[in-house]
Amino acid sequence: MGRNAVAISEHIFATVDGIIGTFAFGETYAAQQFKEKFIDVINETMDFLGNFSAEDFFPNAAGRLVDRLTGVAARREMIFMELDGFFERIIDQYSDPARRKNDDGSDLVHKLIDLWKMDGTTKRFTRDHVKAMLMNTFIGGNDSSSVTMHWTMAELMRNPRVLKKVQDEIRAVVGKKERVQHDDMRKLKYLRMVVKETMRLHPPGTLLIPRETIRHTKVGGYDIPAKTKVIVNAWAIGRDPKIWKDPEEFCPDRFEETDIDFNGAHFELIPFGSGCRICPGVAMAVLNMEFILANMLFCFNWELPEGMRKEDIDMEEARGLTIHKKTPLLLLAIRQYTTD
Template identity: 35%
Template sequence: MMNPILLAAIPIISYFFLLLARMKVIPQNAVLLPSPPRLPIIGNLHQLGSILHRSLYKLSKQHGPLMLLHLGTVRTLVVSCPKIAEEVIRNNDLVFATRPKSKVMGALSYNKNDIAFAQYGESWRQMKKLAKTHLLSSQRVKSMSSDRAEEVSLLLEKVADAASRGNGVICLTEILNSYVTNVITRAVLGSWVTKEKKKLLSKLSHESSALFYEVFFEDFFPNLNWLDVLRGSDRKLKNYMKNWDALFEEIIKNHGRESKEVNGKNNTYFIGTLLELQNDSSLGFFLTNDHIRGLTLDMIIAGIDTTFATLDWCMTELVRNPEVMKKVKDELRKVAHGEDMIIEELLGQLSYLKVFIKEVIRLHPSSPLLLPRESLEECQIQGYNIPKQTRLVINAWAFGRDKSYWEAPEQFKPERFFDSNVDYKGKDFYFIPFGVGRRICPGMDFSMVVIEIALANLLHCFDWSLPRGITVEDMDMIECGGVISSRKQKLELVPIASKVN
């Protein structure tokens, strides 16, 4: 399938050729980097498929693990090898600490006031420190365990209710998406959020992933920004952000309804903490409304889609690998000691469940291409001179398939992590599903406990099978196109309540 960027460009190719003489000449030292042959003006845009991490992986097999692409006027380095990624981060993490300017990231960052999309600088450092200290510390994550327990109970009820209807087949994908949305919105916004608002937040989260694939000519051809207005792309992005603005107005209005103490439980949610910090003179900087909007948006769109995608892949791989499912269930049975539910205090004893999840995110990282970076100054990588303002894309999906680091990488084998210290927290460059260096995701601990507690209870309370007439071979394992790599085919399964011994 041809990339939509190329399809949109074809009608104005003739106009591009008129600009050819005015284009900047790419420095000769950049041209020396391995690079696929390119077309005038559009460069390598025509070689990008609908599933970007796969098309870049295919190109890297032909042109090498360090590859230069020309995307319009944008120089883009693609790293598909852990060894090169390690060199980049160890030697040039600060050089590549910023994000490139783009229409979408500029809007989602609320004018560079968030963590995920904002460019590097003092404001970004302050925001990341605030998030790690006040929102996502291990103590803060642990303090919300009772909220997660309630949401897991509701998840189990929803599964049982859906299974009691019709032929017992449920769409687990939709139920998992609802569970993750409920957990994230409750942690970030509080319990006032209505069912309708949760659906809207889930919709906006999914749309943000698609927005990254929206064609904005300004990002590739700055002189053609008027085409974004003509084609309606500008209007689409503005309407998307208007929905967020309206939501934030309601969020701040409703914050007063959330008391800090309800039935003896701490109910200070992320938004409440941020609003209180606005009046904290010891913070060291003034927290503006745009800072709060940017951080809140980060927590929601980065939290919902990535966590949901991983949960969905986990249940998919369990059904495809019944022997693995049996091992997980056997472990749960031993740890539960006859109790109806698994509580978070027991998660540390579930060693096989943890290596199983590691194997899932090795093969199916929810963000297969880490968000792009951009060089703040000229640097060297592998002996090549890399000019200032060169974009960097790291293909974490490719790292999980590198035979130099993984034996039989295409096989699903959780046992590969037994007796291994390999972890996803950024020290092992061949396993970086949450990113690496200064731009590593600060919410990984929060996300993992949401995944672990849901999986533990879904497997402890139910036996799972495919619907009658459906086999493992019928399951399509291809991903959706987008920044978040969720499975394209919805997961339908038959749950049967387990007998707790």
């Protein structure tokens, strides 16, 4: 990559987008015939979902009126139409019998279409369900994973000791191979701790997806009526001094003596949620993040641009549905060569 600083967030997003896109659409996604337009629509969707809507706080006629007067309702309708039109074209394209003769049918779109068209199904899986699941795959898979890796690299550059420790682990395990292989991943225990610590400090979604109580209950002595909207602040839980020692410090070593994980069983760390509505893509997300980070840290030595110190890295968060780093991280990537 030479000695020019690169905005790693762009490269990380492109990598994750390629993985998720190929998983969902197969090899066609890499052909660029609709990829760039789709990314623009997804980015606009994410920006809109993180903005204020009066109807979220006043779910009545007054809230709807305010959204109409401010243009929020019109923008919402426009984005919906763009997304819906895109997925309609995809479904029509992938349903074409002539196309299916040349595809192996292993991608997500084909599987969902087969489920929808299955005769005698009692699941009532419709065309709209296909579109909804494809949208959730991209919104939930692309942005959150990319954001987490961006924060990980920022924290590592601010903590040289941790950066050296995780790179030493990866290079000791991988040895003289050209890059990290999937078989190496189970041995990279400290890398997993680094990802855990990043998600503790920087959960991709500050607030988990809202829930609604189905009946009256009591929590901590407080009466919670039925149909109350419950919003869990994962960011605050991850920085709670009653739970974590030195909660503002980036210290992956804290996980060495504990089995705390983000699989939903430990409420101290729930970036993916918990229970029956935990993120269904948690396994794929973690695998992708760890594998991409492992190869980045194995293949390159990372340095800050000339004249910049680790104290100069801006860690301010940007507003949005997923918590991006406000100032993109620029780094020098120096190729690490291995010899036989």
